[in-house]
Amino acid sequence: MADEKIYAATSAEPDENFDWEAYANDEVVSSEEKETLTQKYSETLSKVSEKEVVEGTVISINKREVVVNIGYKSDGIISMNEFRYNPDLKVGDKVEVYVETQEDKKGQLNLSHKQARALRSWDRVNEALNNDEIVKGYVKCRTKGGMIVDVFGIEAFLPGSQIDVKPIRDYDVFVGKTMEFKVVKINQEFRNVVVSHKALIEAELEQQKKDIISKLEKGQVLEGIVKNITSYGVFIDLGGVDGLIHITDLSWGRVNHPNEIVTLDEKLNVVILDFDDEKKRIALGLKQLTPHPWDSLSADLKVGDTVKGKVVVMADYGAFVEIATGVEGLIHVSEMSWSQHLRSAQDFLKVGDEVEAIILTLDRDERKMSLGMKQLKSDPWQNIEEKYAVGTKHVATVRNFTNFGVFVEIEEGVDGLIHISDLSWTKKIKHPSEFTQVGATIDVAVLEIDKENRRLSLGHKQLEENPWDVFENIFTVDSIHEGTITEIFDKGAVVALPYGVEGFATPKHLVKEDGTQAKAEEKLAFKVIEFNKGAKRIILSHSRTFEDVQKAQKEAEEKQTKKAVKQVKEKLEKTTLGDISDLAALRDQLSANDEK
Numbered sequence: 001m002a003d004e005k006i007y008a009a010t011s012a013e014p015d016e017n018f019d020w021e022a023y024a025n026d027e028v029v030s031s032e033e034k035e036t037l038t039q040k041y042s043e044t045l046s047k048v049s050e051k052e053v054v055e056g057t058v059i060s061i062n063k064r065e066v067v068v069n070i071g072y073k074s075d076g077i078i079s080m081n082e083f084r085y086n087p088d089l090k091v092g093d094k095v096e097v098y099v100e101t102q103e104d105k106k107g108q109l110n111l112s113h114k115q116a117r118a119l120r121s122w123d124r125v126n127e128a129l130n131n132d133e134i135v136k137g138y139v140k141c142r143t144k145g146g147m148i149v150d151v152f153g154i155e156a157f158l159p160g161s162q163i164d165v166k167p168i169r170d171y172d173v174f175v176g177k178t179m180e181f182k183v184v185k186i187n188q189e190f191r192n193v194v195v196s197h198k199a200l201i202e203a204e205l206e207q208q209k210k211d212i213i214s215k216l217e218k219g220q221v222l223e224g225i226v227k228n229i230t231s232y233g234v235f236i237d238l239g240g241v242d243g244l245i246h247i248t249d250l251s252w253g254r255v256n257h258p259n260e261i262v263t264l265d266e267k268l269n270v271v272i273l274d275f276d277d278e279k280k281r282i283a284l285g286l287k288q289l290t291p292h293p294w295d296s297l298s299a300d301l302k303v304g305d306t307v308k309g310k311v312v313v314m315a316d317y318g319a320f321v322e323i324a325t326g327v328e329g330l331i332h333v334s335e336m337s338w339s340q341h342l343r344s345a346q347d348f349l350k351v352g353d354e355v356e357a358i359i360l361t362l363d364r365d366e367r368k369m370s371l372g373m374k375q376l377k378s379d380p381w382q383n384i385e386e387k388y389a390v391g392t393k394h395v396a397t398v399r400n401f402t403n404f405g406v407f408v409e410i411e412e413g414v415d416g417l418i419h420i421s422d423l424s425w426t427k428k429i430k431h432p433s434e435f436t437q438v439g440a441t442i443d444v445a446v447l448e449i450d451k452e453n454r455r456l457s458l459g460h461k462q463l464e465e466n467p468w469d470v471f472e473n474i475f476t477v478d479s480i481h482e483g484t485i486t487e488i489f490d491k492g493a494v495v496a497l498p499y500g501v502e503g504f505a506t507p508k509h510l511v512k513e514d515g516t517q518a519k520a521e522e523k524l525a526f527k528v529i530e531f532n533k534g535a536k537r538i539i540l541s542h543s544r545t546f547e548d549v550q551k552a553q554k555e556a557e558e559k560q561t562k563k564a565v566k567q568v569k570e571k572l573e574k575t576t577l578g579d580i581s582d583l584a585a586l587r588d589q590l591s592a593n594d595e596k
Contacts, residue, residue, distance in 0.1 A: 053116045058093045068097055068111060076111030083113060085138035085150050087178050096120065117153035124152045125193055129183040137181050137195060139174050147174060149181065154193055156183075162196035165205060166227050166237065169264070208240035216282065218272055221289070226266045234258045236270055236284055243282035245270060250286050252293050252326025254312040261286070293326030294367045303359050307371070311353045319349045321357065321371060329369035331357055336373050338380055338413025348373075380413045381454050388414065388446050388456060393463060396444045398436050406432045408442060408458065416456030418444060425461045425468065425536070426500050468533050471501055475528050475538055480545055483526045485510075485518060493518070495526055495540055502538075503528075509541035518542060 059075065060067035066078045066089070076097065083089045098115035128135050137149040137156065147158040158181070160168060168174075185194040224236035224243065233246045250261045262268065270284040301307075309323035318332040333345040349355065357371035380387070388394065388410065396408035396416065405419045423435050436442055448457035475481065475497070483495040483503065492506040505526065510518040518524060527548070530539035 053096055053098050053119055055094055056097045056111070058089065058091050058095060061089065061091060066113075068095060068113075070097060070099075070109075070111070072109055074103075074109045076109040078111055078113050085178055086136060114153060121152035121154045122191070125154055125156075125183055126186060129186055132182070134180050134182060134200065135195075136178055139177050139179065141175060142171050147171065149179075149195055151181065151183070151193065151195060154191075156181075156193035156195045158195050158197065162194075162198045165198055165201050205240040212239055212241050216272060216275060218274060220272045221269055222272065224268055224270055224284075226262050226264050226268065229258050229262065229264060231257060234262055236268065238282075241282065243270065243272070243284040245284045245286050249273065249284070249288065252287050252290070253322060254320075254328075287326075292367075293324055294364065297324065297327055297364070301359070301362070303362055305359050306356060306376070307359060308354065308356050311349050311351050311355060314346060314349065314351055316344050316346070318345050319355075321355055323369075327369070329357070329359070329371040331355070331371045331373055335360065335371070335375070338374050338377070339409065339415065374413075380411060381451060384414070384449060384451055384456075388449070390446050390449060393443065393445050395441055396458070398438050398440050398442060400438065401432045403431065406436065406442070408444065410444070410456070414456070415454070416444065416446075416458040418442070418458045418460055422447070422459035422461055425464065425466060426502070428494075428502060467499065467501070468536055471499070471538075472531065472533050474499070475501070475503075475531050477528050477531055480525055480527050482523060483540065484523045485520050488520050493520075497526075497538070497540075503540040504538070505540045505542065509543050511543045513546045 054070050056068040056070035056076070058066055059069045061080075064080055066080055066083055068076050068078055070076060078097065083095075089095075095113055096116040097111040097113050098119065100110040100112055100115070103109065125135075127133070135151055137151040137158075139158070140148045140150055140155070142148075143157070146160045147163070149156045149158045160171065162184070163171075163174065179197055180200055181195040181197050182199045183193060184196045184199060186192070222238050224238045226234055227237040227242060228235040231247075233244050234250065236243045236245060245258075247255050247258055250258055255261060268286065269289060270286055271288045272282060273285045273288065274283040275281060307323045307329070309321035309329070311319050312322045312328065313320040316333070318330050318335075320328045320330055322328050331345075331349075333343065333348070336345065336348045337343070355373065356376060357373050358375045359369060360372045360375075361368070361370040363369070394410050396410045398406055399409050399415070400407040403420075405417050406423070407415060407417055409415050418432075420429055420432055423429055423432065427435075429435050442460060443463055444458040444460055445462040446456055447459045447462065450457070481497055483497045485493045486496050486502075487494040490507075492504055493510055495503045495505055497503050503526065507517070509529075512518055512524075524542045525545045526540035526542050527544045528538060529541050529544060530537070532538075
C-alpha cells in the first residue's frame with residue numbers, strides 16, 4: 001500500500017494553471033502590470049543590429065578579457081589581445097565594437113574591437129594624416145629597414161631612420177612597445193601607411209635647438225653625449241643640436257680611429273672651436289681642454305740629448321717618433337744610417353717600433369724637433385784610412401748599376417764605385433749587369449779614398465795579376481794563333497784567342513785565300529799585327545797569314561834572279577864566241593822564270 005501511494009504521488013501530473021510568479025512573490029502582480037513593467041524594461045535596452053559598429057563602455061578589465069557594455073540586455077566579452085595597442089585602457093573608457101552576433105550558443109553577446117577598428121581604420125588613418133594628428137601604435141615586430149606598427153588595426157611601416165633622432169643600434173628594444181606616432185605618408189593605391197616617431201621628437205627638439213644655438217659662443221665649454229663615431233670624427237649631441245669633433249681635435253697625440261678615445265653614449269665636456277654664420281655646423285674640440293704637451297715639455301731637454309720613443313707614422317722620407325703624448329720628432333731617412341745611397345725609411349723602421357735617438361734640432365716655438373739614429377753609432381769614415389787602406393781587399397754587396405760602373409756597400413755607410421773598366425782584365429763588358437747582379441757579393445780592392453765626398457774607388461780585376469804582362473810575350477807582333485770569330489760588325493770582327501783574350505780584325509783582314517769573306521763562328525789562323533798593352537788591344541789579320549807567305553816567296557825568287565844575272569854579267573866579261581850558245585840557254589831560262 002505504501003508503494004502504491006508513493007507511485008501515485010510521483011506519477012501525478014502538474015497543474016497547468018498554477019501561478020508560479022504569484023507563488024514566488026509576497027504580492028501578487030496582475031498580468032496587466034507585468035506587461036507594463038516588461039515594456040518599460042525593454043525601452044531601457046538599446047536596439048542592436050548584428051554586423052554593425054557601436055560604441056560601448058568598458059565596465060571590467062582583467063588579464064585575459066575586457067567586459068564592454070553597449071546598452072544591450074547582456075554585456076560583451078572581448079579578448080585583452082585586441083587592446084594591446086592601448087596599454088592605458090581603463091574602466092569607463094569608450095571603445096568602438098563590432099557586433100558579430102547578438103547571442104551565441106551560450107546566449108552571450110559576441111563583440112569584436114579589432115574588427116571595429118579595421119572597418120574604421122582607413123578613414124581614421126587618412127584623417128590623422130590630414131589633421132596632423134598624433135596616433136598611438138603598437139610595435140609588432142622588426143622587418144627589413146624598420147619596424148611593423150599596428151595603427152588602428154592597420155599594419156604601418158616605421159622606417160629605422162624615423163624611430164629616433166639619434167641612430168638606433170638595437171631595434172629589438174622597441175618590439176612590444178606602444179608609442180605615439182605621426183602618419184607621414186599614405187599610398188592610396190596599395191594602402192600602405194608610413195609612420196614616424198622621430199617627427200614628434202624633432203618638433204620638440206627644434207625649439208630646444210633654437211635656444212641652444214642662440215647662446216653658442218667660441219670657447220664655450222658644453223656637456224654632450226657621443227652620438228655617432230666615424231673614421232674622421234665624433235658627432236656629439238649637445239641637447240638637440242649636433243657638433244663634430246674632428247679626429248685631429250680628439251687628442252694631442254696621434255689617433256688612428258676615434259674609437260680609441262671615446263665610446264658611444266659617453267658623456268664628454270667639449271669646447272666650441274667654430275661654427276658657420278647660420279650655426280648649422282659646429283666644430284668642437286676635446287684636446288683643447290687639456291694643456292698642449294709641448295708646453296709641459298721638460299725645460300732641461302736640449303739638442304744632443306738621447307730620447308726614447310715609439311714610431312707612430314711612416315713616410316718614404318722618414319719616421320715620426322712620439323717621445324711623449326703629443327710631442328713628436330722626425331727622423332729623416334738620411335739620419336737613420338751613415339749610408340749615402342738612396343733608400344726608403346721603411347727599410348729601417350716600421351710603425352710601433354721602439355727607438356732611441358739623439359735630438360738634432362729643437363724649436364719650442366714652432367713645436368718641431370728633428371732626431372737622428374745614426375749618431376748613436378760611430379761614423380765609419382772617421383778612421384777610413386786605417387780600416388780600408390788603399391790596396392786592402394774586402395767583400396762588398398752590389399747595391400746599384402750605372403752605365404759606367406757598379407755601386408757597392410762594404411758596410412753600412414761605406415760605399416764605393418767599381419768602374420766598368422776595373423771589372424775584368426780581359427773581358428769586354430758593355431754593361432755591369434753582364435758581370436754581376438744587384439744584391440750579389442763581390443770581392444774588391446781599394447784603389448783610392450775620397451774622404452771629403454765619402455766615396456771609395458774600388459776594383460775587382462786588381463785582385464788578380466795583370467795577364468797582359470804575360471800576353472805581351474805570347475801575342476808578339478807577327479805571331480800566328482788560332483782564333484774563333486765571335487761577333488761581326490760593319491767595322492770588323494771580334495776574335496776569341498787562347499787564354500780568354502780577345503782581338504779585333506778589320507774587314508780587309510778577314511778575306512780568305514779563296515777571296516771570300518770570313519764568317520761568324522769560323523775558326524781560322526790569325527796573325528798579330530799590333531799589340532797595345534796599355535790599351536789592352538790586339539789587332540789581328542787572317543789575310544796576312546797567306547799574303548806574307550806569298551810575298552816572302554816572291555822576294556826569294558827575285559833575289560835568286562838577281563843573283564843569277566850578276567853571275568852572267570861576270571861571265572860575259574870573260575866569254576868567247578864559243579860560249580854564245582851557253583848564253584842563249586841562260587837567257588831562255590831567265591825568261592821562263594820571269595813568266596812564272
